[in-house]
Amino acid sequence: MTTMTDASVREFKMPDVGEGLTEAEILKWYVQPGDTVTDGQVVCEVETAKAAVELPIPYDGVVRALHFPEGTTVDVGTSIIAVDVSGGAAPAAEAPAAAPQAEPEEEAEPQGRQPVLVGYGVSASSTKRRPRKGAEVPREEPEPAAQALQAELNGHGPAVAPALGRPLAKPPVRKLAKDLGVDLATVTPTGPDGIITREDVHAAVAAQAPAAEPAPEAPQAQAPAPAAVPAPAASYDGARETRIPVKGVRKATAAAMVGSAFTAPHVTEFVTVDVTRTLKLVEELKGDKEFAGLRVNPLLLISKALLVAIKRNPDINASWDEANQEIVRKHYVNLGIAAATPRGLIVPNIKDAQAKTLPQLAEALGELVSTAREGRTTPAAMQGGTVTITNVGVFGVDTGTPILNPGESAILAVGAIKLQPWVHKGKVKPRQVTTLALSFDHRLVDGELGSKVLADVAAILEQPKRLITWA
Template sequence: MTTMTEASVREFKMPDVGEGLTEAEILKWYVQPGDTVTDGQVVCEVETAKAAVELPIPYDGVVRDLHFPEGTTVDVGTSIIAVDVSGGAAAPAEVPAQAPAEAPAAAGDAEEKKPEGSGRTPVLVGYGVATSSTKRRPRKGPEVVVSQASTVIQPELNGHGPVAAPGTTAEQSRPLAKPPVRKLAKDLGVDLATVTPSGPDGIITREDVHAAVAPPAPEPVTAPAVSVPPAPVATYDTARETRIPVKGVRKATAAAMVGSAFTAPHVTEFVTIDVTRTMKLVEELKRSDEYGLQGLRVNPLLLIAKALLVAIRRNPDINAAWDEANQEIVLKHYVNLGIAAATPRGLIVPNIKDAHAKTLPQLAESLGELVSTAREGKTSPAAMQGGTVTITNVGVFGVDTGTPILNPGESAILAVGAIKLQPWVHKGKVKPRQVTTLALSFDHRLVDGALGSKVLADVAAILEQPKRLISWA
């Protein structure tokens, strides 16, 4: 019968599922102790500072233990689940502590008998036989006076010199102290016989002499017992307030926004434009089979995203980042277009990789996948890394515009306001037109007012005459 050992139990540790993450919250366990798992099977869902992620187990076996309940935040590298990979169902047997290489012998066996005249030091229990005998120069001790009838001297003990055997007559020994200490005691008027030694072998030290002349510590005064009420526990009216712990995506977003707002000098410019033609083009693209958009989500955001990509192509310096450590401006020759998405877990900004190289149908497909994945809370950390420029559509909430804060590591973000029917001067007459306001925030360390204005004006001009987007699709 094979005994199960700890080697058959594998500990699965919380991985770093995103670049630089330090912790994650366990949202849900999909397995329980006793369940059989296979390599690649998802065992739990965790929420990092960036997204909710499902964790697969990397081996086959039987779940022995779940180390943390749902709702617990666990540091990266901490074991969260134990799996028995031996195929057995019994709990692993405890491994006895390793016995020392050589157990100490009994006192009676360890002590060797000292041969006559050998001069060997007795064996100390557990320490073995001394390899050599070190002869010590005896300290000068008091003279020992014994009777001539019976002179018996005990061997040297602890280096203190010969000591008279019981029954002998000896003068009272002097306290052990070095000459400088004796002089100090004499100068301070301290009788060394009254000093308690603390040095090795009962030697009186300078500290002992100083302690002897120090005034005695005052007796502690015991204050009368006073009944102190316990500190009040912070409470609040749950009917009037709800407190939500700041963690996960919301915590990471808050830290990123504070860091961005107080690191990059933000400048925001605004433009109000007539997007009536853009709205008509959206309806035309939905109905037509000519442009390859059948079955894809077509909305104003798609055309605004394409317009921004065209403006970046014309003004590539806007697509950059500020490297504070190396004091460099990093120009990006690709566009990872971020789309700010509001989710139940907080604001996230996944991005479309290499959006600059996508056709209009490809951009529509990528945008649809990004939005649906974000709404389901399944956006991966990789999808939120490496963004270069961002669009935030606050218009879906009926807001005219805003002053968006830059996504960390990016130089520009475009806010799109609500599209509303408003009176507008069109061809010399006031007519009802579809109007919106765009706001472009940029990092003024690397984007000056001229460059920011050119980009915003380009986006506005394209959306006012959107038919040109088809030729660039």
């Protein structure tokens, strides 16, 4: 091992990438010992109890050591990578540690620098300061390829410097390739400067289709569906049990649900609704030029119906302050949408949803769903929710008794929409019908208030023109 003075080595510690998180799991290293790194370059991806986040290094230098292998859960404040900032030659390549090494003597951070999260950015869009909206935004025309890449790194741009010999690809594209079982080294890049795009990965999957079963493709423009995780293999190799560590998002979800179920007294009410007119309106809106390029589905109108019901019954949009023994009524609605992802259930929310027009709400819903599917939801996007919708109907379920998100007063479950016999205008006819279930905190919401809110949502979905008269 090359001998260096302690002053030339900086230890980068696992930062608190959320609010009050205590640990994170290292999912992927993007650098290896001997690689040169620059200030702002993403060096690894970690998973916290709330989301997957990419970490940038705040130094220029050469990687001296990786203190933990991929798959290790590390406490916040623990050194995870050592970087030689002396400007000398790179040390001999060292293999990543197979187990945690003894932490070197603590060094002060560079003056004026704090380890900051550059992961997904402030809006719910990307894990490494991508543009706030849209999947791809053209970059400025590069200079020579190496200089352009360096400029993007120094500006925390969308590209990530690869280790020597690694194909150029953004981390979400790497994750997509990993999920689909594609070796990036075999993919032909078509992006600027030889960067592999999502389309390149899908093309590689298609090329492999005749030789093997196609891997499950990431959902694109359809409504939320449960086909995110491959089904387990039929054979268990003789094993009678499989033990799966509870960590990350699943661990946080379990703790939150237990805390909510045994803290807030839950009450659930149900109503079965004829939503035939709502589905007709959905089809009409799809052809409206105001909704061109936007995802229009029943969830959009259900969300708007709930927002209107809250406006008519504002007391339901509140929280219980146990410490001060106060009810806190919210004059804004941060509308949570439960999303099933390969990492577990998450509930990002649309900030100030009550102030959005229907097209704006459609845009926000589309962005929220696509961001969640790609694993790019930020911790901030999952904080501050006031009311939640969970769409269990996408799994073919008629309804359920949903558990409140901690700190919220109500959650609406939407069941599957099915063609059923229904009495309509005095005759039995086939109609599109669904069942809604509203769970609420009985400390905040009594039976009368909960019933009014659920009845209002049902009335709007039966006669969607009430969106105009009641809004």
